Amino acid sequence: MxxxxxxxxxxxxxxxxxxxxxxxxxxxxxxxxxxxxxxxxxxxxxxxxxxxxxxxxxxxxxxxxxxxxxxxxxxxxxxxxxxxxxxxxxxxxxxxxxxxxxxxxxxxxxxxxxxxxxxxxxxxxxxxxxxxxxxxxxxxxxxxxxxxxxxxxxxxxxxxxxxxxxxxxxxxxxxxxxxxxxxxxxxxxxxxxxxxxxxxxxxxxxxxxLRPLGPADVRLLAESCLGAEAGQLPREVTDKLVRDSEGNPFVVEELLSGMVSADVLRGDTDGWRVCGDLGIDVPTTVVHSVAQRTARLDPADRDFLHVAAVLGRRFALPVLQLVTGLDDRSLLVHLRAGIDAQLISPSGPVADYYEFRHALTTEALLAGLLPMERAAIAQRAADAIERAHPGLPGDWCQRVAVLRLAAGDARAAGLLFAEAGRAALDGGAVASAVALLERAHELMAGSQATAGAASVLERLVYTLVETGRLDQALALADTLPLTGPGALDDARSAALHTRLAWAAVTALRLEDAAARVAYVRGLLGRFDSASHTPAIDVVEAHLVLVPRPAGGEPAAGGEPAADGGDRTEQAEQLARRAALAAEAADLPEVACQAWQLLALLERRHGFDRADSHLERILALANRHQLTTWQVDALLRLGANEFMRSGSSTQLERAHRAALGLGALALMHSAEATMAMQAVLRGAYPAARELTDRCVAATARLRNVDNHQFVLLTRAALAAHQGRRREMEQELAEFHRWDGDRSLQRPLAFGTCRAICAVLEEDRERSLAELDNALDWERKHPTVFYLNGRYGLRPLLRAVEGRSDPDEHAAITADPAAGLLWNRQFERLAHAVHEGRAGRPEQALRAVQEAGEAAEPFLMARHLGLRLVAEAALADGWGDPVPWLRTAEEYFHGAAVPAVASACRDLLRRAGASVPQRRSGSEGVPAGLRRQGLTVREYEVFLLLASRLGNQEIAGCLYISPRTVEKHVASLLAKTGRANRAALYDYAVEATAAEAH
Missing domain, CATH: 3.40.50.300 (P-loop containing nucleotide triphosphate hydrolases)
Structure with missing residues (x-):
């Protein structure tokens, strides 16, 4: 039993x-x-x-x-x-x-x-x-x-x-x-x-x-196993169980099985009694117990169990059948014998899998075999699997590698582990690939087949790079022999070190990257390098662009670091050469990498040129079925579309494509970009939802670029609502994620801190932050164009009187000034200059053009009105009062008190009535609030719709008729109505519209 x-x-x-x-x-x-x-x-x-x-x-x-x-x-x-x-x-x-x-x-x-x-x-x-x-x-x-x-x-x-x-x-x-x-x-x-x-x-x-069971629990366990009443087992039995099992429940059960099987412990109606010598050695008790049960089996059953044990504690029945060569009926007969002997049981939910009852059972069966017997079984099993599965597809390669190692053939096992590592890497299981290749490298170390050992080491280096273990990869690569039968040829060596250079530059290991680039450049003249040069050019182009700390590290090849403009030109030349050469050499992925970089760099010449490169990536990706690159190109095209037109349609389409493809990094990149667009549109709840959705995921996935951008977007979300503390917390997290070395760093100055400062009515601070962004962009190549250089900064400088039309003309000559977010501010800056020069019609036309550009951007549209109204009021042009009322209404409702208060101060300076922000002002319709109606005036206005006289209105509101007369006079002035009858009609019309 x-x-x-x-x-x-x-x-x-x-x-x-x-x-x-x-x-x-x-x-x-x-x-x-x-x-x-x-x-x-x-x-x-x-x-x-x-x-x-x-x-x-x-x-x-x-x-x-x-x-x-x-x-x-x-x-x-x-x-x-x-x-x-x-x-x-x-x-x-x-x-x-x-x-x-x-x-x-x-x-x-x-x-x-x-x-x-x-x-x-x-x-x-x-x-x-x-x-x-x-x-x-x-x-x-x-x-x-x-x-x-x-x-x-x-x-x-x-x-x-x-x-x-x-x-x-x-x-x-x-x-x-x-x-x-x-x-x-x-x-x-x-x-x-x-x-x-x-x-x-x-x-x-x-x-x-889990600690060993105490004596009382061991006794309770034994009684439970045998179905005995408390205290019914002989004391000598329970004492031996406590002593010899050391509190291990499995050993307790095996000891009891041994005692009952040896008939030294018997049970009857009177209970349990000892009928012989209880002396069974421990820890060999399990071995004895398994040996006793195995000895009672047929020799064919024992052979079956030994083969199964060599395969492992848990084994698949089809594999066991393959090795033993048994037909279905015989296989099941032997399996049943093992189950009846309490050695084997079904293994969990997976069909056709069985296992030995315990790991100690497997060890006991293997202990009964001589080393030569185990090796022979392992070799027989490996041979049978190789005959049945030529080429060892799937996981057969690993299984046979384990068996070859058990058979004592370390070299054959090493080669198989290396092949299994290659297959694991192809399947994306890079960690397993590393483990398999490290095992292969260890087994083949000292092998006479040095070429094979070098190939294993080469593959291991590639795999270590994939897992981010760059230090180990660089160190191992340097152990490869440079000459002799075990050395890689020049082409393979160049490819390997190019991959290392790419990994180093993306990890900001500039010295390591530069050293690898120089090494590869030295190899390229020694073989036909047409298919290798484009990849190293792309690496070097990125290396040129990487931001450097103050003092400047050397660029690739030891050249001194140029300024941002020169470095951008150098990077563009390298990338363009790489793109054309990669297409000629039929290297579509390298070509896509190069065109992608060019698309970013070409933005400075115009977004149409940038889009032409992205369209080229799209064509390449479609032709070569590079689905990830297809989505990447669509995503970047969508980002460019928004900057030109304010539309997110194409980006949302790219997001759906990434979602369907399961490309998580691209999906998060699309969501982060959509969130930033929502911030610029003033759709703050949507931006919050999008960033909440991907901030934790990008952090967990260690997707540094995406996570940095998400953090900056969250900082911008706070900044565009005037929430400095929240903004600084997000920026601190951005810097913790190595933000100081990111190409995205200028967003922290222009898109975040400068906006927050202007919403605090601190223009000096805002201009200082905009100057920081400009200074960074002049020293480093930049791929971001909405940081204020072409929009908010010119407007603030114009309002403050720090710029002139010539400076403004130089800014508008740049294609980036035509981007919609920039254009709304640039046109207002132009209006300020025109108004100051005494050309009010041209100034008003520029304000109108700014309004058209600002249509998608809710907060920025009102911020622009507040800023241009100040200049219009000072220089005597335009219609600043309604602009200020509209802006005040928005910023009051958005809880940005500094701007709302500034609007009210400017209204007072203009001699206009100032809205009273009493409790209940939210109940006044927005259109009437923009005309300056107070809560009390709105109450009078509602009663006028019923055509009541002053006395009747005074009675309804518990105020004097004279006070009513003052409110009516104010209403006539604010609404622009000629007389009381016209005011009656307007009140009826407005209340009817509100009811609908």
């Missing part, structure tokens, strides 16, 4: 902790728990109890387990967990998951055909997708009384690097989600243990270490 306890013993405190985690998940308070413990201590039993309770409470339960085959299958436990739920309940239909389906396609087979594939999906993107999926699963259960979900990952110590990355990501981001993550692992060192302990140190997860 199977001797195991039907109840969980001695884990009440731990189970209570897990119950708390389940309850928190149901409240939407995500938690994570790591269960540590030695083999057999009861981790799986406790996890199963937690899963049962979650399921009973109506929660979704997902379970997966690390692989014990030695092969690093990317995401295997996570994929198994997802399939354990979706195989039964189907896929969640939450529309917000649409963007994440491509990232999940490798984990959920049903989404592979339904989703477009994207190359290069990062582990972090996959982790974010899993997080969103779990959140959707938890929220999708709203029809149940207790929503939420439980994700159980067992044996994390056997998991692949990608799974570890996903688990770490989930642990750090579960807060606020209806998800409880429960992970089991052995209490040993290693990457999984370090992950768990680090999470515990930062209080992102709880760590529970």
């Amino acid at each position: 199977l001797i195991t306890s039907p109840v969980l013993v001695g884990r009440d405190d731990e189970l209570a902790h897990l119950d708390g985690g389940l309850a928190a998940a149901r409240r939407g308070e995500g938690r994570a728990v790591f269960l540590f413990g030695d083999a057999g201590i009861g981790k799986s039993r406790l996890a199963s109890a937690c899963a049962f309770r979650a399921f009973a409470d109506g929660m979704a339960v997902l379970r997966g387990r690390g692989s014990t085959t030695g092969a690093t299958m990317p995401f295997r436990p996570v994929a198994e967990a997802l399939l354990s739920l979706f195989r039964i309940g189907g896929l969640p239909q939450d529309p917000e998951l649409m963007a994440y389906r491509p990232a999940l396609a490798e984990l959920v087979p049903e989404w592979r055909s339904a989703s477009p594939t994207t190359a290069g999906v990062s582990v972090l993107e996959t982790a974010e997708a899993v997080l969103r999926l779990l959140a959707a699963v938890g929220h999708d259960l709203t029809s149940r009384q207790e929503p939420g979900c439980l994700l159980v990952i067992e044996d994390l110590h056997d998991a692949d690097a990608e799974t570890l990355a996903v688990i770490e990501y989930l642990v750090d981001n579960l807060s606020g989600l209806p998800v409880f993550l429960l992970v089991t692992l052995r209490a040993t060192s290693g990457p999984a243990g370090e992950l768990a302990r680090a999470a515990g140190r930062r209080r992102a997860a709880a760590l529970i270490e």
Whole structure:
């Protein structure tokens, strides 16, 4: 019989902790728990109890387990967990998951055909997708009384690097989600243990270490296993169990199984009694127990179990059949024998997978084999798999590599691990690729096949770059021999160091990048480099543009750093040469990289020229089916369209394309750009919603450029509402994300601080910030043109009398001055100059043109009116009073008191009535507020619609008839009506319109 306890013993405190985690998940308070413990201590039993309770409470339960085959299958436990739920309940239909389906396609087979594939999906993107999926699963259960979900990952110590990355990501981001993550692992060192302990140190997860059972619990467990009443077991049995098991529940059960199987412990109607020698050595008790059960089997059954043990604790039945060569019937007969012997059981939710009852069972079976026997089985298994699967597609390569290593063929194993690493890299599993290639490199170190070893090292360097481990990649690249049979040829060496140079320049490692560029330049003359030169030109073009600290680091190749204009010209020449050469050499991705950079640089000559380059990228991407580049080009075209016309239509179309493609980085870039456009339009709630949606995701994904722009957008959102403290907090976060070395830095001066200062009526400070932006742009190449240089700065200088028409003419000659956001301010600046020169008609025409340009920009339109009205009032032209009333009305409602107060001061200076901002003024219709009607005047106005006389109105409002007469006189002046009869008619008309 199977001797195991039907109840969980001695884990009440731990189970209570897990119950708390389940309850928190149901409240939407995500938690994570790591269960540590030695083999057999009861981790799986406790996890199963937690899963049962979650399921009973109506929660979704997902379970997966690390692989014990030695092969690093990317995401295997996570994929198994997802399939354990979706195989039964189907896929969640939450529309917000649409963007994440491509990232999940490798984990959920049903989404592979339904989703477009994207190359290069990062582990972090996959982790974010899993997080969103779990959140959707938890929220999708709203029809149940207790929503939420439980994700159980067992044996994390056997998991692949990608799974570890996903688990770490989930642990750090579960807060606020209806998800409880429960992970089991052995209490040993290693990457999984370090992950768990680090999470515990930062209080992102709880760590529970399962301790051995105490004597009382061991006795209770034994009684539960045998169905005995309390105190019914002989004292010598329980004493031996306490002493020899050391509190390990599995060993307790195995010791009892050994005693019962050896017939030294018997049970009858009178209870249990000892009938022989209880002396079984420990820890060999498990080996003896397994050996006894195995010895009773047929020799063919024993061979079957030994082959299975060599394959690992958990094995797939089809693989075992392939190695043993058994037919279906014989396979099932031997499998049943192992199950009946209490050695094997089905493994979780995945069909055709079985496992040994415990890891110690596997170890016991392997201990019964001689090393030569194990090697022979491993070799036989490897040969059988290679015959059945030529080329070893999929994960067969890793499986055979493990078997070749077990068979003692280190070189063959190394080559196979290297091939598996290449396949993992092609599939986007870069962390697994690194682990596999490092193993291959270690195995082939000292191999006589130096060319093969060099190829493995070359591939490892590329893969390290993909994972961001640049220091290690650079160091390993420098160990490659320069000459001899193991050296790379010049073309491969140039390609490798070009890739390193690109990684270095994007990481702002300028000295490393410059050194690699110089090295590659030295190689290019030694071979046909037509297909290599464009890539290094693109790298050097970007290197030229990278902002440098004060004092200036040397540019590529050791040349002194030029000013921003010269460097832009140099970068443009390099990029153009790269683009044309890449197209000639049929290198579409390199060509797209070069045209993309040119599109940014060409903005300074006009956005039509920039768009022509983006259209070229679009054509290339369409021709070569480069879907990511298609969306990228659409996104940039959409950004340019907004700057010229104020329309976001094309950008929204690009966002939908990124969403459908599952290109998360592009999706977030589109959302950040849409948010900045919303800020400029004055659509602040929309901007807040968009930035809230992507700020956490871009931070989690470590997408630095996107995250920096999101932070700047949030700072601009605060600045455009006059909220300095909030703005400075966002800018501080931007600087913490290395913002000082970002090409986006001038936005902090012009789009954020300068706007905030002008809304505080601090023009000196605003001009100082605009000067900072201009100074930065003169010293560095810039790709941003809405920072005030061509718009707000000329207007403020004109109002302050610090500029003249010649200075203004020089600004308007730049194509950037024609961009809609800039044009609204530039036209007002022109109006100021024309009005000051005594040309009021031309000034008014310029104000009208400014109004047309400002139509999409709510806040900026009113800010412009406030500024130009001051100049018009001082120089005696235009109609500043209605401009000021309109601006005052807006800024009062927008809670920007400094500008609203300035508008009221200017109205007083103009001799116009000033709106009284008493309680209830919001009840006055906006059109009447703009005419200056006070709350009391509006009350009189409403009664005039009923054609009441002064005496009647005074009685209704409890004021004197003389006061009513004063209010009527003021109403006639403010509304421009000729007499009381006309005022009556206007009151009737206005109140009727308000009613509708």
